[in-house]
Amino acid sequence: MLKRNVVLVGFMGTGKSTVASVLAERLGWSKIDLDAVIEAEEGTTIPQVFSEKGEPYFRKVETDTLKRELEGRTGQIVATGGGAVLAEVNRTIMLDNGLVVALTADVGTIINRVKDDPNRPLLRGNAEKSVPELLEKRKHAYDFAPVRIDTSDKTVEQIVEAIIERLSVE
Numbered sequence: 001m002l003k004r005n006v007v008l009v010g011f012m013g014t015g016k017s018t019v020a021s022v023l024a025e026r027l028g029w030s031k032i033d034l035d036a037v038i039e040a041e042e043g044t045t046i047p048q049v050f051s052e053k054g055e056p057y058f059r060k061v062e063t064d065t066l067k068r069e070l071e072g073r074t075g076q077i078v079a080t081g082g083g084a085v086l087a088e089v090n091r092t093i094m095l096d097n098g099l100v101v102a103l104t105a106d107v108g109t110i111i112n113r114v115k116d117d118p119n120r121p122l123l124r125g126n127a128e129k130s131v132p133e134l135l136e137k138r139k140h141a142y143d144f145a146p147v148r149i150d151t152s153d154k155t156v157e158q159i160v161e162a163i164i165e166r167l168s169v170e
Contacts, residue, residue, distance in 0.1 A: 032077070078098065102149070
């Protein structure tokens with residue numbers, strides 16, 4: 001198996017952070033949670049960055065962090081924030097530095113996973129309304145990923161196995 005990076009992309013609630021942890025453990029690779037790195041460097045939460053400095057500021061920090069964490073490194077599982085794919089530059093960085101895996105899930109599954117999470121600034125406390133609207137806006141945002149896995153009815157272990165299988169043929 002070629003030692004490179006795996007970059008997990010997908011809408012919020014599709015399982016990126018959970019899958020990243022298990023996959024990193026299974027492969028003995030490092031896990032990078034892009035949002036957690038940004039929060040540590042900014043000294044505050046993502047919702048606070050959004051409210052105090054705005055989404056454009058956050059997106060720039062996200063791009064800078066992604067570039068720094070991925071370029072020239074291997075053996076990492078990188079869990080991105082749901083909107084990291086919105087910038088063309090981010091998609092290029094991801095594709096150039098790893099196997100990009102898009103995790104998807106159906107609307108009901110996503111709502112159930114995120115509805116009680118206060119750390120979702122784009123939901124504004126209304127997952128039932130916001131999730132379908134955001135999914136519609138981003139319906140093609142993850143199409144660039146060479147691998148797509150629907151997590152709606154799979155266990156974390158099944159998802160991890162599918163990614164490892166794909167890595168072994170890369």
